Amino acid sequence: MSAMTVLAGLPRLIPPGGPLSLADHFGRYGPVPERDAGGLIGDIERAGLTGRGGAGFPAGRKLRAVAQAGHSGGRLGRQAGAVVVANGAESEPASAKDRMLLARSPHLVLDGIALAADAVGATRCYLALHAGRRDELSVQVGAAIAEREQAGLDRVGVQIVPVPRGYVPSQETALISLLNGGAPKPAFVPPRPFQKGAHGRPTLVQNVETLAHIALIARFGADWFRELGGSAGSALVTVSGAVQRPGVYEIALGMPIGELISRAGGPAEQPQAVLAGGYFGGWLPYDRALGVPVSDSALRAAGAALGPGVLVLLPESACGLAETAWITDYLASQSAGQCGPCANGLPALADTLKQLAFGKPDGRALGWAEELSALVAGRGACHLPDGTAAFATSGLRTFADELRQHALSGPCPRVQRRPLLPAPGHTWGQRS
Amino acid sequence: MSYPTGPAGARAADGRGPRRAGSHKLRVNPIACEAHGMCTELLPELISADPWGYPIVTPGYVPDDLLPLARRAVTACPTLALLLDRDD
Numbered sequence: 001m002s003a004m005t006v007l008a009g010l011p012r013l014i015p016p017g018g019p020l021s022l023a024d025h026f027g028r029y030g031p032v033p034e035r036d037a038g039g040l041i042g043d044i045e046r047a048g049l050t051g052r053g054g055a056g057f058p059a060g061r062k063l064r065a066v067a068q069a070g071h072s073g074g075r076l077g078r079q080a081g082a083v084v085v086a087n088g089a090e091s092e093p094a095s096a097k098d099r100m101l102l103a104r105s106p107h108l109v110l111d112g113i114a115l116a117a118d119a120v121g122a123t124r125c126y127l128a129l130h131a132g133r134r135d136e137l138s139v140q141v142g143a144a145i146a147e148r149e150q151a152g153l154d155r156v157g158v159q160i161v162p163v164p165r166g167y168v169p170s171q172e173t174a175l176i177s178l179l180n181g182g183a184p185k186p187a188f189v190p191p192r193p194f195q196k197g198a199h200g201r202p203t204l205v206q207n208v209e210t211l212a213h214i215a216l217i218a219r220f221g222a223d224w225f226r227e228l229g230g231s232a233g234s235a236l237v238t239v240s241g242a243v244q245r246p247g248v249y250e251i252a253l254g255m256p257i258g259e260l261i262s263r264a265g266g267p268a269e270q271p272q273a274v275l276a277g278g279y280f281g282g283w284l285p286y287d288r289a290l291g292v293p294v295s296d297s298a299l300r301a302a303g304a305a306l307g308p309g310v311l312v313l314l315p316e317s318a319c320g321l322a323e324t325a326w327i328t329d330y331l332a333s334q335s336a337g338q339c340g341p342c343a344n345g346l347p348a349l350a351d352t353l354k355q356l357a358f359g360k361p362d363g364r365a366l367g368w369a370e371e372l373s374a375l376v377a378g379r380g381a382c383h384l385p386d387g388t389a390a391f392a393t394s395g396l397r398t399f400a401d402e403l404r405q406h407a408l409s410g411p412c413p414r415v416q417r418r419p420l421l422p423a424p425g426h427t428w429g430q431r432s
Numbered sequence: 433m434s435y436p437t438g439p440a441g442a443r444a445a446d447g448r449g450p451r452r453a454g455s456h457k458l459r460v461n462p463i464a465c466e467a468h469g470m471c472t473e474l475l476p477e478l479i480s481a482d483p484w485g486y487p488i489v490t491p492g493y494v495p496d497d498l499l500p501l502a503r504r505a506v507t508a509c510p511t512l513a514l515l516l517d518r519d520d
Contacts, residue, residue, distance in 0.1 A: 188461045339462035340486040348483075375482055381463050 007220060011250045012234050013212050014104045022147045025107040032111050035218050037067055037119045044214060046222035053087055053207030054280060054308040056296050062204060065194040066120040069202035081123035083198040086113050088208040089128040089163040089170035092278040093422040094310045097236035098208050100248045102137060105212060106144035112211025114154045115218050120204050125158045128175050130165050167334035171382045172205035185336040186382035209236055229253035232295055235309050239264040241420060242271055242315035251294060258290035261313060270316040273398055277307030279327055280387030282394035303394060319414040321357035321402050323421050324395025328353045330423035331388040333430045342385040345376035347431055349392055358415055361407045369396060454493035457519050458502060464513035471514050474505040
């Protein structure tokens with residue numbers, strides 16, 4: 001039985017049953033192939049694999065940039081030796097797929113780290129987690145790392161790095177700042193991580209799901225990857241909100257949202273809207289969302305995004321305006337406070353949205369919300385202001401009818417409901 | 433990419449200008465910026481202030497005739513947060 005046969009169709013990344021031992025992992029997928037750097041990066045480029053942390057940047061291009069910077073040599077003509085940072089610090093509150101992948105398929109991620117390390121010429125590898133050293137996830141993945149060390153499998157060992165919780169500390173320049181002994185706050189670029197990152201070395205920061213896909217592309221090739229999802233491959237998505245069976249699903253990209261909701265057991269109550277792409281994504285009215293394919297291009301065209309593969313079904317019993325205000329308030333609280341437009345603009349935007357949802361909205365407040373959104377976008381060191389502005393704007397657009405209703409007769413009774421969208425540890429008006 | 437029109441563009445078009453408009457761009461390091469407001473005062477043609485005093489830079493290239501003033505604004509920033517990048 002060849003591993004190729006096992007891996008026809010889905011699932012690709014998360015095997016049925018519990019996590020596999022190293023031996024069972026190799027039994028299912030085959031050994032980690034010896035790949036020369038150029039060959040593997042070429043395969044990843046041909047596969048068209050995009051980053052699965054949210055931004056969707058082409059993975060092959062990122063690897064090539066780090067490989068070139070690492071091999072170009074310094075002033076004395078020596079090769080710098082790059083750094084690989086596997087990003088498993090899943091900060092999107094409605095996402096659970098990275099944790100799930102690490103718990104169920106740790107060796108696939110670790111294979112990907114080893115392959116990426118060889119491809120970019122890395123001498124140090126890290127795995128960033130939102131977990132303390134004694135937390136279950138760190139212990140589980142730590143055991144998998146120890147298993148590989150005993151087997152003498154990987155050229156470079158992997159060190160787990162606990163990352164403080166929050167929306168911004170897992171942003172790639174923030175992770176690098178943390179690895180360099182600083183606070184986990186975003187940095188001004190350039191220099192970009194591939195030029196000068198952790199320890200001053202060219203650094204590849206790649207989401208753990210992206211690395212797991214790399215582990216499979218290295219074994220089965222670009223054509224195999226493109227067999228699913230109309231050439232875009234498969235993806236892990238987290239479905240939550242008003243569905244019968246919330247959870248993590250691996251799907252072929254391009255599956256219509258309606259089909260994904262059916263996979264999750266269908267609506268648990270009368271649905272109203274879908275949030276796609278997480279808090280840097282956007283809202284879609286339910287009826288219009290059903291036919292939209294789960295792919296970054298289709299979701300962007302519809303006014304949302306794929307992001308880290310997050311889908312939340314909002315029921316009719318919740319107020320879309322209140323949910324939008326709640327998450328905008330949460331995102332404002334997540335500002336690192338480094339950039340003036342973000343530190344000042346996001347709280348002002350959040351307060352205005354709260355007034356629109358819970359007070360009696362008027363044209364002036366709506367105009368101010370739109371003006372603030374335009375004002376903060378693109379003016380931070382990271383994308384927190386852009387993402388927050390896009391989310392707020394999407395809510396105001398999608399729930400325009402509610403906005404008119406609130407303006408006519410005051411806030412609807414549904415605003416009293418406890419918010420559906422998760423905002424860990426957040427209380428209204430909390431600021432950084 | 434939008435090119436600014438005006439005197440610099442006109443000069444470049446007839447070939448007598450030193451260089452066509454479009455070789456330098458202004459950029460703000462938002463972490464370093466503390467809204468001292470020197471740049472908005474020294475280069476109002478290209479930099480305005482947001483409601484909190486932080487600079488908003490007009491996108492696009494700096495017209496050649498404004499380059500000396502742009503350089504002066506860059507030098508005057510107390511936190512070195514205003515950058516003039518050559519973009520060839």
